[in-house]
């Protein structure tokens with residue numbers, strides 16, 4: 401299959417069929433914890449297009465032979481889906497051939513871009529990430545290739561959430577010794593309360609990361625997370 405993977409039993413999304421638009425890792429960030437490896441060359445907006453003509457057949461065939469209930473068809477994989485210029489074509493194809501809810505997992509960097517906003521408003525679930533609300537640790541964890549103002553990123557995530565009528569989930573990756581001090585956690589809590597998404601997923605490292613500086617939380621750090629986050633609509637995975 402060129403585009404589809406799974407279905408994956410996701411801790412956050414149930415039974416999710418993945419759609420990957422990239423043949424190699426392509427992103428505008430180079431996160432310490434990325435499961436797809438390091439970003440060799442940064443990708444910018446409107447720089448990547450992938451022919452969608454075979455996707456309809458691939459998806460239709462998959463769905464015809466699939467006996468499982470799917471909770472979502474989700475754009476994720478080994479790159480940032482919002483960097484795909486014709487993401488909207490893929491969304492339209494899914495709508496044509498399936499009743500399943502469509503999700504997009506994104507690093508959120510382009511949530512202030514009007515074309516991306518228009519595209520993402522067509523799906524049922526959007527899950528941006530925010531791994532730090534402070535400049536220094538944001539740079540350290542997400543390693544952006546361009547200058548990204550953390551306050552603007554938080555504001556863009558918030559504003560998209562105000563427009564979006566579907567399920568809006570925020571995802572935070574917690575890395576031992578990097579974004580787990582009381583100061584870091586309080587800043588993240590403040591930002592996530594401001595964004596007010598439907599759920600917040602507090603992730604811990606689960607797979608092999610791109611950089612060895614990424615480490616799992618200690619038990620003490622987990623306790624500190626539980627003290628600062630209410631864990632009502634915030635779920636520590």
Ligand code: SF4
Nearest residue numbers: 427429430431434507
């Ligand atoms: S945004 Fe996602 S795909 Fe890009 S480097 Fe970070 S974890 Fe990897």
